[in-house]
Amino acid sequence: MLDYTLCNELLADEGRDLGEQARIAAALGYSGLELAPATLGEAPHDLTAQEITRIRATIEAEGIRVTGLHWLLSGYPDLSITDPAKQGRAQAILLKLVDLCAALGGDVLIHGSPKQRVRPEGMDDAAFLALLAEFFAPVAEAAESSGVTYCIEPLSQAEDDAINTVAQGAELARAIGNPAFRTMIDISASGQTEPPVADLIRHWVPTGMIGHIHANDTNRGAPGMGDDPFPQIVAALVETGWARPVGVEPFRTLIDAPVTAATGIATLRACERACS
Template identity: 60%
Template structure:
């Protein structure tokens, strides 16, 4: 089955440092970490080369890799991809985060950050969409030069009014017009935002090549296996469509604690993949 990457923010929220996060990931059979920049320090976009190298070395010393970054703008609450007044500062921050991801050996950038993509009051949706597409073109070009895939993450309307469905993410990617800029499927968000079951969504969108990443979580915001989502059907769809890139396990709530939660998520995905054979 595809290798599993572990999103690190739940462990960081429990006060576990990077070395302990890596030890947990290794013990649970994850191949790498998908890092939330806010867990790396108060100014993750301005880490020195020595600090960046130390992070990469800690991960590598545990036999793991950094697969990418997510929650990109969470450490920067005043920034926004939709607010014209901070567009330049926001873009510059994202360009530096692309450089950080590349320096750490990551391959994918996941742009969720719902608090930093609220459209201005009174602006027509088409105008917001066109302006954001313009905003992302230099970011996509920078990601392409670094060999990264930059994904806009569709999120539910409970989180943001901008880019809620995979079709909307794909439309934005089409407007940006870069092979490095794509959309993705977050299983929890898709379960809340899409009209069709997630397994059918996967079968419809994966073959076209517009999906650059998959994050696995339950509609209850926990790990796969902690709720009622049909991961047997979801994983079968991923398998049938030939998904081979890492799958990131990204729970937001815990069962007992973060390591137990991440163990449940990994075990659920692995058993579902085996059952789909």
């Protein structure tokens, strides 16, 4: 069976604390929470060792774990990984978030954060690739040292003008040349940009370049809230032997966050049963 983890921000947005988030996820059959750092406080990169221990213990007390971090810079609207005047602080914070992920017991960090990675005006593809590779090289080294995987997330053109396809994410990973830095597949974004996603999975998962999968519909809901062909998508994950957690990442609710989370995992499990 595939392993599912729940992105926590919709639950946090409803005012549910980490203990309640973990209880809901565990009751629904998720193996973990994938945390958005901004839900942990105003400066999650500066959490103390005691605070980190408490967060981890709160989640693990419910029988699940922290699987990783995503939306890494959503709580830092003034940062940029492409503006030379802001890159230094952005990189310093990302290095601390790598440490945070490892300390929480997570395995993967997902770098989307489109507002903080805007392509400089007039910069061509080759120069932009070199800029990103230089910025991320130390982050990749830190991830390797910490035993975690850092993934650049291809986003739809509606969100981003930087990296929109899995091929572009893989190109950046190859330019960095560190196995701890990979790309990933966000089913919502890829469903908008380069469908069919099942074919994308069959092509890219065997290459080893994919470090994570986010499961969501192109309408920004959870699996089962739209019309994406999740039976075929799940079949592709099963066929390619995907062994890492799949992060369920809805951006809007059906009734409320728990019902949304329940819809997502129930849909995915039903698709798995159809494969057997």
